[in-house]
Amino acid sequence: MTVVTVIGLGLIGGSIAIDLKHQLNVKVLGVDNNSAHQAEAKDLGLVHEVVSLEEGQAQADIIIIAVPVDAAESVLANVLDKVGTHQVVLDMGSTKGNICKAVESHANRGRYVAAHPLAGTEFSGPKAAIRHLFQGKRNIICEKAKSDSDALATAVSVIESLGMETYYLAPQEHDRHLAYVSHLSHITSFALSKTVLDIEQDEAQIFNLASTGFASTVRLAKSSPSTWAPIFQKNKDHLSVALNNYIKQLIVFKEALDSDDKEGTLAFMEDANQIIRVLD
Amino acid sequence: MTVVTVIGLGLIGGSIAIDLKHQLNVKVLGVDNNSAHQAEAKDLGLVHEVVSLEEGQAQADIIIIAVPVDAAESVLANVLDKVGTHQVVLDMGSTKGNICKAVESHANRGRYVAAHPLAGTEFSGPKAAIRHLFQGKRNIICEKAKSDSDALATAVSVIESLGMETYYLAPQEHDRHLAYVSHLSHITSFALSKTVLDIEQDEAQIFNLASTGFASTVRLAKSSPSTWAPIFQKNKDHLSVALNNYIKQLIVFKEALDSDDKEGTLAFMEDANQIIRVLD
Numbered sequence: 001m002t003v004v005t006v007i008g009l010g011l012i013g014g015s016i017a018i019d020l021k022h023q024l025n026v027k028v029l030g031v032d033n034n035s036a037h038q039a040e041a042k043d044l045g046l047v048h049e050v051v052s053l054e055e056g057q058a059q060a061d062i063i064i065i066a067v068p069v070d071a072a073e074s075v076l077a078n079v080l081d082k083v084g085t086h087q088v089v090l091d092m093g094s095t096k097g098n099i100c101k102a103v104e105s106h107a108n109r110g111r112y113v114a115a116h117p118l119a120g121t122e123f124s125g126p127k128a129a130i131r132h133l134f135q136g137k138r139n140i141i142c143e144k145a146k147s148d149s150d151a152l153a154t155a156v157s158v159i160e161s162l163g164m165e166t167y168y169l170a171p172q173e174h175d176r177h178l179a180y181v182s183h184l185s186h187i188t189s190f191a192l193s194k195t196v197l198d199i200e201q202d203e204a205q206i207f208n209l210a211s212t213g214f215a216s217t218v219r220l221a222k223s224s225p226s227t228w229a230p231i232f233q234k235n236k237d238h239l240s241v242a243l244n245n246y247i248k249q250l251i252v253f254k255e256a257l258d259s260d261d262k263e264g265t266l267a268f269m270e271d272a273n274q275i276i277r278v279l280d
Numbered sequence: 281m282t283v284v285t286v287i288g289l290g291l292i293g294g295s296i297a298i299d300l301k302h303q304l305n306v307k308v309l310g311v312d313n314n315s316a317h318q319a320e321a322k323d324l325g326l327v328h329e330v331v332s333l334e335e336g337q338a339q340a341d342i343i344i345i346a347v348p349v350d351a352a353e354s355v356l357a358n359v360l361d362k363v364g365t366h367q368v369v370l371d372m373g374s375t376k377g378n379i380c381k382a383v384e385s386h387a388n389r390g391r392y393v394a395a396h397p398l399a400g401t402e403f404s405g406p407k408a409a410i411r412h413l414f415q416g417k418r419n420i421i422c423e424k425a426k427s428d429s430d431a432l433a434t435a436v437s438v439i440e441s442l443g444m445e446t447y448y449l450a451p452q453e454h455d456r457h458l459a460y461v462s463h464l465s466h467i468t469s470f471a472l473s474k475t476v477l478d479i480e481q482d483e484a485q486i487f488n489l490a491s492t493g494f495a496s497t498v499r500l501a502k503s504s505p506s507t508w509a510p511i512f513q514k515n516k517d518h519l520s521v522a523l524n525n526y527i528k529q530l531i532v533f534k535e536a537l538d539s540d541d542k543e544g545t546l547a548f549m550e551d552a553n554q555i556i557r558v559l560d
Contacts, residue, residue: 140489182494192526193554195529205461209398209461210461211399213500250526269470273473276502278483
């Protein structure tokens, strides 16, 4: 029997817990500092038991940290302070530079594996947890050489058991790429929602006239502020560069539109169409 | 037997044609000035026959115009010049102010119904045509009082047979609302794609690291420039206002981020979350 303690029972932690709970010979303990989330996780059957952090750490073979990225640094440091040589600790946060740096000199750094599953939805909390969220998705591991080889192997087997392939990136590379292909698109969606709510006085018309295109583009604006504010803050240098470029693109397009530069608007869209070649 | 002639066999016209072709007692004739599209429409079985504009107009009970909005004005004027009192003409364009104005004084204005089905995908051309694209969607009709009552009734029955409910709006109201809830989100997606392609030197990482969130937000950047450039141009006044507001929102967010104003970024996202209340 492998005991896995999941700290943080929201969308990511809850989805990990419920998938592991369905595996043979795995006992899943859940830790959450929000009592409403504890109750929801119990009611939803995401874990075998909700326990205290101390009990969860004492019993665990594997500890998975899935809390907001601003809380993750101190939670990880506390867990590593007491970690045994038989235990493995993973964190699942969306930024990796900050947390790798926070524990780089920790005596027990070897027991830790820095991970990031590239999966999610716009929902949050234990009720957002769903089975098979990670199936067919990718996971990034950073600084694999700083993890003990047995810890790394255990972490990879957990990740594979959730249905993911693992890729390896340096923390700074991870954060830079993710600023562009994940974090930026959350901001563009939040801003789209803000604009439409601000400018469209007749809210009923948003509902009446929005089609699947708008729904798709604005979907991430439903995401949890308490999850995303710390991600943006931890990755603000890369994001600031990305936002500068994005604002510049919009100004270029608006100038072409305002000046009836049809060639300019066409060329802009033809360039943008290249995303088909890259993604598909 | 009702004969319907569809002019323009792309995503919208082709999807209308294939659905109508499956109805009892309907013959669908297709017109397209692109010979490759004519051949594709035949091969795909979107229509019973591909015919010339003249033949399509001569045989039709109902004429549906589904061409880019910059071409629609002259196509509609030509069709109305020769329209019989037994015929009904609809156009399906995404802007309505320009086309309603173009034919407001036409002697046969009464035979025309200005429509806009709120449905689509990011794909284009006859190959993008799919069955049931319109099922459960909304359609807007503008200036219904300027259509003869029998023409309006026929148009509504066509639209209902495709699975849509009809709402009525003035053309200027239509264009203003659509700028916010449809056209703007296309531009934000085109710009997101341009930014990521511009800033991310390592294109393989876009493919490796993009998750469902990025794919959803950037989806509309795959849309056809030849469809969308004229829509943006025809609706540029409303879009310019919307883009100004959007750029302003992004600058506000970026300033909060750059200055570590966590309250500011949280408040921005909490405001944006209100889209849940409006859409769901």
